[in-house]
Amino acid sequence: MILIFLSLAIITSYVGVMIFRNGIPYSISDTFYSLDHKVWFGFSMISSALLLMPAILERTPESYQFLAFLMCAGLCFVGVAPNFKAGMDRPLHIVATTIAALCSQVWVALTLPWLLLVWIAWLVYVGVRLRQVWDGDLWYSFVKCKPLFWAEVIAFGMVYTVLLTNLIS
Numbered sequence: 001m002i003l004i005f006l007s008l009a010i011i012t013s014y015v016g017v018m019i020f021r022n023g024i025p026y027s028i029s030d031t032f033y034s035l036d037h038k039v040w041f042g043f044s045m046i047s048s049a050l051l052l053m054p055a056i057l058e059r060t061p062e063s064y065q066f067l068a069f070l071m072c073a074g075l076c077f078v079g080v081a082p083n084f085k086a087g088m089d090r091p092l093h094i095v096a097t098t099i100a101a102l103c104s105q106v107w108v109a110l111t112l113p114w115l116l117l118v119w120i121a122w123l124v125y126v127g128v129r130l131r132q133v134w135d136g137d138l139w140y141s142f143v144k145c146k147p148l149f150w151a152e153v154i155a156f157g158m159v160y161t162v163l164l165t166n167l168i169s
Helices: 002-022 029-034 039-058 062-080 089-111 113-133 138-144 147-168
Strands: none
Touching: 002 029, 002 039, 002 147, 029 039, 039 062, 039 147, 062 089, 089 113, 089 147, 113 138, 113 147
């Protein structure tokens, strides 16, 4: 239980500080570029994943523990390869992010499937926000909604919600 709270404290503190300093980013990974001391991004991703791993593996049925492991490992690789805009980090970062995101949502679906209904709220938000910022260019307007950041927050939130729900019940 302590590991879950430490992991949650690290990731929420990091994201909170970044929002306070720079406003809502386009993605959590995008905050890497605003840091003077770039090691903080890697530390936050890797430490939150490594603290989460034992707790999530303990609370996951053996039949799909590999999803929990891949989710945490993917997040570690995101921290190891933070430069997603260029260079050799780009492909590793994109693959690791995709693995972490997909595994987290499949894990949520297998553990607490009704929680996936939160994605409806994301769709509603994006639709409403898209109307507010619409300038005639679909892609540019979509990016202005910062949907990736909110998707990442939801994905993280779902994982921690499942774990905290399992602690209570």
